[in-house]
Amino acid sequence: MERIPILKMGDFLLVTIQVDLYDQLAENLETDLVNSVKKHNSKGVLIDISSVSIIDSFMGRILGNIGIMSRIMGAQSVIVGMQPAVAMTLVELGLTLTGVSTALNVEKGMELLRSKILLSEGQSDDYDNDTE
Amino acid sequence: MTTILSKEDFIIVKEQDVVPFRNKVKEAAVKIGMGILNQTKLITAASELVRNLLKYGGGGMVIIESVNNGRENGIRLIFADKGPGIADVSLAMKDGYSTGKSLGLGLPGTKRLVNEFDIQSTVGMGTTVTIIKWKNG
Ligand SMILES: Nc1ncnc2c1ncn2[C@@H]1O[C@H](COP(=O)(O)OP(=O)(O)O)[C@@H](O)[C@H]1O
Ligand SMILES: [Mg+2]
Numbered sequence: 001m002e003r004i005p006i007l008k009m010g011d012f013l014l015v016t017i018q019v020d021l022y023d024q025l026a027e028n029l030e031t032d033l034v035n036s037v038k039k040h041n042s043k044g045v046l047i048d049i050s051s052v053s054i055i056d057s058f059m060g061r062i063l064g065n066i067g068i069m070s071r072i073m074g075a076q077s078v079i080v081g082m083q084p085a086v087a088m089t090l091v092e093l094g095l096t097l098t099g100v101s102t103a104l105n106v107e108k109g110m111e112l113l114r115s116k117i118l119l120s121e122g123q124s125d126d127y128d129n130d131t132e
Numbered sequence: 133m134t135t136i137l138s139k140e141d142f143i144i145v146k147e148q149d150v151v152p153f154r155n156k157v158k159e160a161a162v163k164i165g166m167g168i169l170n171q172t173k174l175i176t177a178a179s180e181l182v183r184n185l186l187k188y189g190g191g192g193m194v195i196i197e198s199v200n201n202g203r204e205n206g207i208r209l210i211f212a213d214k215g216p217g218i219a220d221v222s223l224a225m226k227d228g229y230s231t232g233k234s235l236g237l238g239l240p241g242t243k244r245l246v247n248e249f250d251i252q253s254t255v256g257m258g259t260t261v262t263i264i265k266w267k268n269g
Binding site: 024055086 | 175237
């Protein structure tokens with residue numbers, strides 16, 4: 001079965017989607033990413049979709065799920081490089097990727113990811129203090 | 133009057149047929165010089181409808197046509213299955229309505245993405261969805 005490779009870079013997981021998505025492939029990516037976050041205790045997930053030329057409601061929902069699942073497991077996620085035509089099409093389709101952070105490119109995405117992690121660590125520290 | 137310039141059939145029976153089918157639609161759109169945004173809208177619509185045809189209709193056939201309306205060229209796609217059909221089409225056309233635990237955006241979203249949209253469905257007989265995206269539509 002075809003799978004999208006997941007690269008581990010320190011505390012981060014990096015995914016570059018270089019083929020066109022179809023349902024099974026997107027579902028496999030969701031499962032694999034969730035497993036990888038758990039296995040490596042990753043703090044951040046960066047998904048580069050700059051080569052993806054179409055995203056429909058099914059694949060869009062999976063991208064949203066990845067964001068939600070990552071957060072539940074304590075990781076932040078950012079999607080980078082969405083083509084303008086893809087973004088406009090998603091809006092007309094009626095899919096708002098709420099809860100998904102996006103950035104223009106990998107560099108900007110990394111910056112965003114780092115600041116999101118800092119922010120969430122600040123929050124969880126407060127939480128620890130309260131409960132201790 | 134819509135005239136057909138070229139026509140091709142595509143049998144869809146499994147998920148592996150979807151990517152090659154989407155590529156065929158793209159090819160046809162590129163051939164008539166459709167811009168990237170309209171191409172993306174058309175292929176996204178096609179992706180939604182082909183999933184419905186597989187998931188709910190149990191597979192079927194898609195006809196890809198290049199058409200002309202006297203002013204410009206466009207791509208017409210006809211999705212036909214012999215599945216269970218849809219009892220209440222106007223309900224199925226509502227945003228968020230799904231019997232498949234998904235987002236329920238396929239039909240209404242597709243309608244927004246294309247220039248012409250027609251759905252014919254008979255319970256027990258099947259469903260046919262026809263869409264047209266004009267080159268500059
Ligand atoms: N080809 C079809 N055959 C039978 N039922 C269909 C077909 N296409 C759509 N439907 C019905 O219409 C509903 C809405 O479809 P759609 O808008 O694509 O949303 P979703 O696929 O997320 O359910 C489906 O849940 C299904 O009940
Ligand atoms: Mg659908």
